Amino acid sequence: MIGQTAKVLGGADIRRALRHASRRRDAQRSAVIILLSVKAGLRACEIARLTWRMVTDTRGRVATTIELPNRAAKMGSGRRIPIHPTLRSALVKLQCGATDCGPVIRSQRGGAMTPDAIVNWFASLYRELELQGCSSHSGRRTFVTQAARQVGKAGGSLRDVQILVGHRSLKTTQGYIDGSEDAQRRLVRSL
Known part of the structure; x- marks a missing residue:
């Protein structure tokens, strides 16, 4: 690892x-x-x-x-x-x-x-x-990824996820988030 x-x-x-x-x-x-x-x-x-x-x-x-x-x-x-x-x-x-x-x-x-x-x-x-x-x-990566995927529904932003996990930089938080090809397809279809 x-x-x-x-x-x-x-x-x-x-x-x-x-x-x-x-x-x-x-x-x-x-x-x-x-x-x-x-x-x-x-x-x-x-x-x-x-x-x-x-x-x-x-x-x-x-x-x-x-x-x-x-x-x-x-x-x-x-x-x-x-x-x-x-x-x-x-x-x-x-x-x-x-x-x-x-x-x-x-x-x-x-x-x-x-x-x-x-x-x-x-x-x-x-x-x-x-x-x-x-x-x-x-x-922890699971928590950050799930929070990032749900934060918009909760009326928040990635800044809220950053605060929850105690990162000083939003860039650090973004590095924890796992991408999803299915979500990317749904997102593009919704545009």
Whole structure:
């Protein structure tokens, strides 16, 4: 994968990954890791640094947004990310087993997982699923691509996608977006 762009996951790939996760001993944690990547666009380091305080409201309940501070984000790119309903539901289930305000994603020994451990976790998942060309960045690329395709329907622009993923440059965001020949054909036909 070094030097290559991570593959964007299709809907069937995501469903397979979540089904696979549901059969694991750490099913709830596994589902949240996947969903933080594909439904919130978080990087491996951001998943590892995410704490319950960043995803809960003042009453300790799972909030409607992730409040990712600069210290938890790459290059100080902290941001507020609305929580997708599927991710929120998974966080609520995982929270039932949480004992404090510490890390959302804990290692099997109970401590915070490192960014490298998250990267390795994704590598193992995609190897088990035989998904070639996927890495820990595949979920993030999937999030950016899907957001870019839907942003016009939501009344937004690529700038909104850029803000959601914490890129300083729109050019960086554009590099994440996977093209679609079908969409290009539909677009040309609509002109």
